[in-house]
Amino acid sequence: MQFLYSGITSGSIYALVAIGFNIIYNTTGLINFAQGEFVVLGGMLMYTTLTMFGLNIFSAFLITFILMFLVGILFERVFLRYVRLKTEINLITVTIALAIILRGIAMMIWGRDSLAVPSYVEEKTVLLVGGSITSQSLVVIVVCFFTAIVLSTFFKYTKYGKAFRACHDDQVASTICGIDVNLIRMLSFAIASFLGALAGAIVAPITFVTYTDGVMSGLKGFSAAILGGLGSFWGGLFGGFLLGVIEGFFAFILPSGFKDAFAFIILLLILFVKPSGLFGKKKAVRV
Amino acid sequence: MLKVTSLTVRYGSIVALKNVSVHIKKGEFVALIGSNGAGKTTLLNAIYGLVVSEGDVVFKNNNLSKVASHKRIEMGLSLVPEGRRVFPNMTVFENLELGGFKKDKQFINKKIDEVVNLFPVLKERFRQLAGMLSGGEQQMLAIARALISDPELLLMDEPSMGLAPMVIKEVYEKLSILKKNGLTIFLVEQNAMAALKYADRGYVLENGKIVLQGKSNELINDNEIKRAYLGKEYKEKWER
Numbered sequence: 001m002q003f004l005y006s007g008i009t010s011g012s013i014y015a016l017v018a019i020g021f022n023i024i025y026n027t028t029g030l031i032n033f034a035q036g037e038f039v040v041l042g043g044m045l046m047y048t049t050l051t052m053f054g055l056n057i058f059s060a061f062l063i064t065f066i067l068m069f070l071v072g073i074l075f076e077r078v079f080l081r082y083v084r085l086k087t088e089i090n091l092i093t094v095t096i097a098l099a100i101i102l103r104g105i106a107m108m109i110w111g112r113d114s115l116a117v118p119s120y121v122e123e124k125t126v127l128l129v130g131g132s133i134t135s136q137s138l139v140v141i142v143v144c145f146f147t148a149i150v151l152s153t154f155f156k157y158t159k160y161g162k163a164f165r166a167c168h169d170d171q172v173a174s175t176i177c178g179i180d181v182n183l184i185r186m187l188s189f190a191i192a193s194f195l196g197a198l199a200g201a202i203v204a205p206i207t208f209v210t211y212t213d214g215v216m217s218g219l220k221g222f223s224a225a226i227l228g229g230l231g232s233f234w235g236g237l238f239g240g241f242l243l244g245v246i247e248g249f250f251a252f253i254l255p256s257g258f259k260d261a262f263a264f265i266i267l268l269l270i271l272f273v274k275p276s277g278l279f280g281k282k283k284a285v286r287v
Numbered sequence: 288m289l290k291v292t293s294l295t296v297r298y299g300s301i302v303a304l305k306n307v308s309v310h311i312k313k314g315e316f317v318a319l320i321g322s323n324g325a326g327k328t329t330l331l332n333a334i335y336g337l338v339v340s341e342g343d344v345v346f347k348n349n350n351l352s353k354v355a356s357h358k359r360i361e362m363g364l365s366l367v368p369e370g371r372r373v374f375p376n377m378t379v380f381e382n383l384e385l386g387g388f389k390k391d392k393q394f395i396n397k398k399i400d401e402v403v404n405l406f407p408v409l410k411e412r413f414r415q416l417a418g419m420l421s422g423g424e425q426q427m428l429a430i431a432r433a434l435i436s437d438p439e440l441l442l443m444d445e446p447s448m449g450l451a452p453m454v455i456k457e458v459y460e461k462l463s464i465l466k467k468n469g470l471t472i473f474l475v476e477q478n479a480m481a482a483l484k485y486a487d488r489g490y491v492l493e494n495g496k497i498v499l500q501g502k503s504n505e506l507i508n509d510n511e512i513k514r515a516y517l518g519k520e521y522k523e524k525w526e527r
Binding site: 163166181 | 335337355356357358360361365366368372373374375376377381384385386388389432433436
């Protein structure tokens with residue numbers, strides 16, 4: 001059972017990253033390969049505000065999230081907006097370039113060492129059936145579920161949430177209805193950046209944060225998104241958990257060196273067997 | 288109300304519209320007819336700012352050239368686009384709500400009540416996904432959605448496309464009711480006979496140019512109409 005608990009913890013992180021991928025994919029049709037770098041920046045900023053400036057937890061979170069929200073906006077407004085030929089392949093390449101740039105900047109600012117972010121809650125171990133879970137992990141899981149519920153409520157019931165879904169369905173019709181599609185695109189990057197930072201911030205006390213972490217969290221979040229079905233909100237969430245648990249299980253029975261490989265074996269299997277993902281649905285065909 | 292002056296639209300080196308001028312007075316129901324590829328949709332899209340154009344589009348004495356597409360709905364314009372373009376993965380009710388994106392909730396609910404009076408079929412389908420509706424129902428939904436913002440001028444792109452003759456008749460009868468209630472309507476249509484039967488006035492567009500205009504009852508009996516309606520190839524075949 002222990003692998004299940006640790007799997008759900010790392011799965012929560014994959015889920016948050018996967019939801020970030022899906023939000024951007026739904027409104028722009030792009031895969032944002034800098035999603036993993038948002039996770040790293042989230043962790044790094046928490047380290048900076050908490051350890052270097054000695055702020056309290058609340059203001060540290062607030063500053064990190066506001067900054068990352070702005071990073072997302074800048075990302076879209078400055079770098080993607082001014083690409084001359086806006087084909088999807090060009091824009092995706094830009095996100096890869098930005099991922100590399102962000103990684104370089106992170107290395108220059110925070111160095112090559114792993115940074116330890118202090119724990120947000122008192123460290124305790126909770127005993128559960130067949131295993132145990134740390135209070136840190138519980139925070140991660142609770143935050144992930146809470147975020148998922150808040151986001152799904154936002155998309156389902158609020159005016160701007162509906163505008164996001166409308167842009168996903170049909171951008172021309174959205175423009176006709178008076179929705180500023182460019183604003184929605186920008187906001188989707190801001191929300192994705194925020195989600196990445198949230199994932200990075202809550203996991204930093206457990207895993208520490210190194211400037212190269214973004215590659216793995218990005219690719220695993222992407223695998224989770226594909227596993228659940230690209231573009232599906234609940235698919236991303238479930239895909240994240242499933243990936244985390246499967247990974248934990250195989251790390252349990254096989255040498256842990258193979259752990260990272262499993263995310264990608266699952267990615268390949270899904271692409272071979274069911275490319276639309278577990279919860280993916282084909283876009284409704286217009287008559 | 289709407290005055291389009293020497294509008295030209297280019298797609299690369301192809302000229303889709305050339306010096307097109309159209310005017311519509313308040314309360315009129317005007318149809319623009321033309322064959323496939325004549326430039327009808329391009330004209331509507333240019334009026335709504337969805338394609339780049341040269342020339343002037345003046346609506347209620349405001350030049351629209353500097354107004355972004357998504358802001359034109361606030362000026363009292365509304366468009367029922369080609370192919371209906373309802374939001375397929377959202378419910379009928381949500382589709383209607385989005386039609387009033389710039390309005391407050393109270394206003395939207397009042398307008399939704401009004402439009403379902405006109406299109407009762409939508410009320411039964413409120414909770415269904417719009418993508419599951421039949422073509423005729425989707426057309427009704429697209430019109431209803433365009434009405435939620437309470438427009439003064441309704442632009443319509445081929446309401447008859449892909450619909451059975453019975454349904455076409457139903458759609459046009461709804462449009463006459465709207466006209467009677469004071470709405471100004473400008474529609475483009477390939478189905479010339481259906482459009483001219485209900486419209487006050489008509490234009491004929493051919494290869495991006497207006498070739499004929501006049502009262503509907505005059506146009507409907509015009510041989511030129513049949514020629515324009517059947518298209519250029521037909522004309523050449525006949526002349527040979």
